[in-house]
Amino acid sequence: MSIPENIFRIKSTLPESVALIAVTKTQPVEKLMEVYNTGHKIFGENKVQEMLDKYEQLPKDIQWHLIGHLQSNKVKYIAPFVSLIHSVDSLKLLQEIDKQALKNNRVINCLLQIYIANEDTKFGLSFDEANKLIHSEEIKQLKNIRIVGFMGMATNTDFKQQIANEFKSLKHFFTKCSELETFNIKLTILSIGMSSDYLIAIDEGSNMVRIGSSIFGERY
Numbered sequence: 001m002s003i004p005e006n007i008f009r010i011k012s013t014l015p016e017s018v019a020l021i022a023v024t025k026t027q028p029v030e031k032l033m034e035v036y037n038t039g040h041k042i043f044g045e046n047k048v049q050e051m052l053d054k055y056e057q058l059p060k061d062i063q064w065h066l067i068g069h070l071q072s073n074k075v076k077y078i079a080p081f082v083s084l085i086h087s088v089d090s091l092k093l094l095q096e097i098d099k100q101a102l103k104n105n106r107v108i109n110c111l112l113q114i115y116i117a118n119e120d121t122k123f124g125l126s127f128d129e130a131n132k133l134i135h136s137e138e139i140k141q142l143k144n145i146r147i148v149g150f151m152g153m154a155t156n157t158d159f160k161q162q163i164a165n166e167f168k169s170l171k172h173f174f175t176k177c178s179e180l181e182t183f184n185i186k187l188t189i190l191s192i193g194m195s196s197d198y199l200i201a202i203d204e205g206s207n208m209v210r211i212g213s214s215i216f217g218e219r220y
């Protein structure tokens with residue numbers, strides 16, 4: 001199927017409350033334009049340099065989401081335009097995002113990436129670390145960031161029940177933490193689900209899915 005057909009097929013399966021991030025990593029700008037021309041303008045990239053290159057070449061009304069691991073020293077490059085950072089996993093990174101957001105006279109929306117998989121290849125905070133972070137004194141100093149939710153990735157397995165359980169645990173934590181509301185924390189987004197598991201994620205309460213290969217085909 002073509003890219004536009006894939007986009008329309010996936011959107012038809014998503015409840016209205018669920019936002020779709022088209023994960024465009026490794027894809028050439030021509031293919032991103034095929035998505036753009038369907039009217040879909042929310043793209044996710046996992047590498048800063050690749051996002052920058054594409055940002056420069058493509059229309060300026062695209063919303064760029066950074067979904068991959070972010071190093072503090074690269075925040076400055078995306079701070080002028082990034083629309084949501086899904087992968088915040090430390091106070092130090094959050095402080096740098098705040099500093100760069102201030103320099104650009106804007107507020108940057110962030111998700112905390114929470115580690116839920118039973119693998120050691122994925123980044124993120126434990127529930128305990130995330131809980132400490134959102135209740136910390138330090139976070140209250142950060143005027144130019146907003147924590148708007150959590151992101152998580154399930155274990156790469158065919159065992160659907162395990163994936164569902166991992167998502168369930170994050171949803172539970174999300175619901176608990178949502179009671180906290182401050183000037184820079186208001187949790188409304190739960191970014192869980194990729195091509196292989198987004199239907200499970202939606203069943204478990206996702207309202208933002210990040211889909212690449214089901215739109216573009218396998219990456220090389």
Ligand SMILES: *Cc1c(COP(=O)(O)O)cnc(C)c1O
Nearest residue numbers: 023046067194195210211212213
């Ligand atoms: C690549 C990637 C995705 C999309 O993966 P697909 O299996 O191609 O849908 C989602 N989230 C993150 C963080 C990714 O790096």
